[in-house]
Amino acid sequence: MAARAELITIGDEILYGQTLDTNSHWISGELDALGIKVIRRTTIPDHEDIILKAFEEAQGRADMVLITGGLGPTNDDLTKPCLCKFFGTSLAMNNDVLDEIKTLFAHAGRELSELSKLQAMQPIGSKSISNRVGTAPGIWMERDNTVFISMPGVPHEMKTMMSERILPLLKDRFIKGHLRHKFLRTAGIPESRLAEKIKPWEDQLPSHIKLAYLPTLGQVKLRLTSSGMDAALVEKELEQEAERCRPLLEKYIYATENIELEHRVGQLLREQDKTLAIAESCTGGFLSHLITSIPGSSDYFMGSFVPYSNKMKEQLVHIKHETLREFGAVSEQVVLELAQNVRDVFGTSIGISISGIAGPTGGSEEKPVGTVWIAYADGEKQEAKKFVFTKDRKLNIQFSAMAALNMLRIQLE
């Protein structure tokens, strides 16, 4: 069985919503990659009784307890006094740690303050863990087979200490088997319909393989998880199950690794040596933003127009005045012209266009808010599709961009 970890985050500023806790997420990912199972994360205030109670509860459940925050030298930093109380010990000056802090200050050309010297006071019986980039060392203590590890809350100090010192120690101590994940990334199918489609496969999954549905905007991520002593065997089994699932979802699967849709589209464009230009109206630049969030996208993305007014649709993307007048900007005819013309103007292999009513106003009975037309053109083929999304402006923008990415992906595949 995988070793179990609990994370305890100490700090009022996180509970009040003033500091976003990114530490827990990062630590979870690192432990997971090692095959250590995080069974609980708790955030508690700077309050002695609550901290001591949290230590006690965690010890009953976990093999290791990783604590961040409350490790500074000021009065509201309670982690060290609480560890002393919990372990029935007290603080004493640790001269090795003091030397490290002196070196750090000397290196930075700063004078060592009394407050900073206090950082070298360590619980008697604890192991101190060097902090190469800050003054508060980590602390490692053990009781009844549970390891307690206290780290600073400053993200880059915690990450450096964890990567260089703590993860190797945890690996030596706790890792026997190997935990592995396999991903199926899907787009264009809602969670409920997806679940129906894969039910026969899900029902036959061996009980030691766990399946999770992770929905995001316009997508569902499927994650298979298993563990065992033979990593290659675990991976092979997950691979086989993923292969069994594939035919049930076919074109809805855009990747069998954990990547975003805009990343997949970039891979396909690059592989096929194709270039892309975009004319996006109601999405106002968001599709281009997604495409260009991928490093290296300048290799295949030539650029885009956001012709937000009708006049600009005529003038810049050469949409015929009659087409606009006869069918309106949100129409099959206009998006097809837009996709073809943006492709011509930029001289790319592919043109994509979007025109719709993002809302909250501008809708009509015939074309309600949320109506969006998306088109694809590559010189040989062309395709236009109509969608009706929501009443919410931001969601309509995001859903439209996702739908356009997915249309492009399916055409490229």
Added chain:
Amino acid sequence: MAARAELITIGDEILYGQTLDTNSHWISGELDALGIKVIRRTTIPDHEDIILKAFEEAQGRADMVLITGGLGPTNDDLTKPCLCKFFGTSLAMNNDVLDEIKTLFAHAGRELSELSKLQAMQPIGSKSISNRVGTAPGIWMERDNTVFISMPGVPHEMKTMMSERILPLLKDRFIKGHLRHKFLRTAGIPESRLAEKIKPWEDQLPSHIKLAYLPTLGQVKLRLTSSGMDAALVEKELEQEAERCRPLLEKYIYATENIELEHRVGQLLREQDKTLAIAESCTGGFLSHLITSIPGSSDYFMGSFVPYSNKMKEQLVHIKHETLREFGAVSEQVVLELAQNVRDVFGTSIGISISGIAGPTGGSEEKPVGTVWIAYADGEKQEAKKFVFTKDRKLNIQFSAMAALNMLRIQLE
């Protein structure tokens, strides 16, 4: 005494570090803004015994327990069965909820699946909370004076439900007196420098007025909070304190209400009857996206170009070949030409341009990754500024767009 809240997040994907939990942070901030004290946040796996134990422990400590996740229709979604067990009740079809789900599907032109119907199964004795943007409704149940509220884990569904339905209910139930906030939204000054500037004012603030620094990307939001039985009096006092702070920050303050910078820019353009066009290269459409995220932005935003390649900068925005060759695309000369020409092409009052090196590659000794030039032109004035941001692509894109918005705002003011 302030009402106490606990947050319980259910989901293996968060414990495994695969999904960053931004919900807890957002909920913490919203509750804090209402004057509700968050005393603990716990993340637990999709496991019945653990969920039930967490419910029980939370009930002993808090007036309200807010639960996210595990509310979907699939087998790994355990929140509803656990709530039933905890409250000694069972699920039954709620026809009002079923009607809402049917309407949602009808609007999207999709067929209602059996699994989606299951979303309408609600614990007997619970109050269902409408989900305007998804199929899983929220659940409100009470026991021994503790309210349990279950919400979907999908961030936009949770936020919409919480903002529109749950926060008003919590306010009615738990908030006595009148809690009021006053905001000073600032841009272009880092938190530490801002804190130094306002220290004399902060030191004299009466103790019943609470000041919070809420930093976001390139901005710091200052929030003053106070409460009392006489709402007008509370508001007046906050107003006075905000006025005392203003001269210390001057042009760094862009609004004294809680609005985003792109919203403020929109207000200014509208008031002055001016129109805007953008040529953005390294930000790839993100600035246009921010501008067009504001409803009604089509009144002042005419459109934009994303000339991602140099060829397109020449061809579409008529940047001189010599300018590009002599100074490079990331230069004062090129952004000035871009801002002027995009203004001409779109026929707007103002042109804004951005060109930079987002990274991770493409940097040089002279122009490292993170170097960004931004320009403004309005026919009379023109201005170009150089920034050096970070090594991170996504951050550089966001910082650049923020800096451009702030430059435009200062020019308009």
